[in-house]
Amino acid sequence: MDALVRLSFYCFAAATIAFVASAVCYLVYAVGRIRLRQTAMATSAGAAIVGHAAEFAPAPAGVARFASLLAWFGVVFAALAIALRTIAAGHLPLSNMYEFSLMFILLASLVYLLFERWYGVSQLGAIVLPIVVAMSAYIWSLPAEMREVNPLIPALQNPPLMTAHVSLAILAYATFAVAFAAAVLFLVADRWHVAWLPSADLLDDLGYRAVTIGFPAMSLVLILGSVWAYRAWGSYWQWDPKETAALFTWLMYGVYLHTRSLRGWRGTRSAMILVAAFAAVVFTYFGNYVFGGLHAYGGV
Numbered sequence: 278m279d280a281l282v283r284l285s286f287y288c289f290a291a292a293t294i295a296f297v298a299s300a301v302c303y304l305v306y307a308v309g310r311i312r313l314r315q316t317a318m319a320t321s322a323g324a325a326i327v328g329h330a331a332e333f334a335p336a337p338a339g340v341a342r343f344a345s346l347l348a349w350f351g352v353v354f355a356a357l358a359i360a361l362r363t364i365a366a367g368h369l370p371l372s373n374m375y376e377f378s379l380m381f382i383l384l385a386s387l388v389y390l391l392f393e394r395w396y397g398v399s400q401l402g403a404i405v406l407p408i409v410v411a412m413s414a415y416i417w418s419l420p421a422e423m424r425e426v427n428p429l430i431p432a433l434q435n436p437p438l439m440t441a442h443v444s445l446a447i448l449a450y451a452t453f454a455v456a457f458a459a460a461v462l463f464l465v466a467d468r469w470h471v472a473w474l475p476s477a478d479l480l481d482d483l484g485y486r487a488v489t490i491g492f493p494a495m496s497l498v499l500i501l502g503s504v505w506a507y508r509a510w511g512s513y514w515q516w517d518p519k520e521t522a523a524l525f526t527w528l529m530y531g532v533y534l535h536t537r538s539l540r541g542w543r544g545t546r547s548a549m550i551l552v553a554a555f556a557a558v559v560f561t562y563f564g565n566y567v568f569g570g571l572h573a574y575g576g577v
Contacts, residue, residue, distance in 0.1 A: 282362065282425065288358035289355065291354040292353075292382070293351075295348070295351035300407050302343050303348075307474075345399065348389070359379060372439070375423040380444070384450075385451040388454075389402065398475045400462060405458045445497050449492075450558055452488070452494070453487070453554065453555055456487035456488050460549075462474060464545065492530045502523070519561065523561050526557040533547060533554060
């Protein structure tokens with residue numbers, strides 16, 4: 278078992294390298310390249326004045342393809358890390374922040390790559406992949422003992438509910454990360470009108486489609502979490518800090534869908550809601566470090 282755990286960690290290390298390289302390539306592609314242009318102008322005295330001007334231009338399409346390839350390598354290595362740890366533990370690894378975050382970097386990168394394929398928008402990787410890299414850095418910062426496989430505590434000894442509840446939470450967070458990236462790019466494209474960024478309408482639609490996947494998943498997280506809480510603690514709702522933060526996050530995305538569907542909000546206002554809602558996601562993810570609560574075991 279120890280050998281499998283070590284091999285799983287080595288696969289995670291390989292995934293980290295691939296994701297870092299991919300993030301750099303996506304950033305290069307999204308920002309573009311600086312092209313120097315030389316101009317010459319003749320004067321009435323017959324002298325020529327030579328000037329130089331710098332302008333941004335789109336990066337070669339090959340950069341985006343290479344970034345996607347590196348991201349797929351990262352997905353494969355992250356999947357191997359999870360598979361090996363699953364074999365070692367005898368259950369899907371979702372019991373502490375190391376395992377939860379490892380699953381997040383897999384799903385966030387995979388969901389992004391699927392949206393990239395569906396929409397043909399590679400610039401989103403300049404936002405999503407740095408999020409994946411930041412989460413990888415967080416995993417590296419965790420205590421080494423979290424990498425070990427330990428028996429589940431009694432509250433977690435419900436494999437079906439644990440798998441469904443935690444997996445859906447990670448899926449929701451992953452899709453919300455994609456929606457956040459679309460919102461940020463929308464605000465950039467709307468403010469500066471960068472020619473090679475996707476159109477504002479496409480980014481607005483992409484963010485909405487991501488939320489339509491993440492919001493039902495988050496709804497199931499709350500429902501299944503209540504059922505699990507009743508079985509583990511004897512009450513459907515404890516107003517635990519993480520429970521409350523998850524409910525607030527769900528309400529934020531509910532506001533986004535409500536204002537879009539019934540109020541007809543589009544564009545900047547919707548993008549700002551998505552940015553604020555993702556801040557709530559981040560707080561839900563890490564809030565237990567500040568407030569503790571019933572979800573504090575194992576750093577979850």
